[in-house]
Amino acid sequence: MLGRRCVLHSQLSFGRSGAIAHQNKLLLRQGDNDMACGHHCVLMALMLLGVISRGDLHEVELHERLLETCLRGQTRYFAGCSTTHIKEQIAPFDDQVQCRHLQRDVAARTVEALESDHVCLIRFSSDSYTHWVLAVGLMYADDKPHSLLVLDPLMEGIPLTPWNALLEHWGSKKLRNTNARWSEKATVETVVQVGLRSRRGTAIQLP
DSSP states (O other): OTTEEEEEOTTEEEETTEEEETTEEOOOOOOSSSOOHHHHHHHHHHHHTTSSOTGGGGOSSOOHHHHHHHHHHHTTTTTOOOHHHHHHHHGGGTTTEEEEEEOSSHHHHHHHHHHTTOEEEEEEEOSSOEEEEEEEEEEEETTEEEEEEEEOTTSOOOTTOSOSEEEESTTSTTOEEEESSOEEEOEEEEEEEEEESSOOOOOEEOO
8 A cells, every 4th residue: 555564573474374473374263252362362472483383282292381371371261361361371481582561652662562573462442342462563654653463363364464453543542453354443451562582673574
């Protein structure tokens, strides 16, 4: 689109099934009413950062740290996750991954995090529900941040597209959660920044 450009996490690409990271399908789908969006976003963040692989999730015996993350996440099924619960699920990997709850200048710091090749778990509320999504990139309009590019575990992947939903009008009171099924007004409740301790990179621009 004229005047628009997108930047994405450097390890994110796309294929026929949608988002791909490290040669594996990235999107993890939750059930319709299991309230496990936060846990699925944690696992997708760890996959995109290269800390775990999709294959690891299908092992008969999960390795110790992943097992701990999954056990902590499973206790929140049908209850939902707070910011504290998200941080607790990431904690088993804290020697590799840093996790930060953004509490001041949230909109601007979220943009900075995504530009620095981190990801952000974002919880928003709308008239329909409260929900966690994983922000993996940014859409700029006239060189100003317009939308967050997100992976929503409730939605299907979009072929040849490395995201499946948008948080439009980021940083304004006109924020909207937009996906293939609907678009509705939303309010940001919390943002958790997650990135590798070993590097601070730069997001890449989508050609």
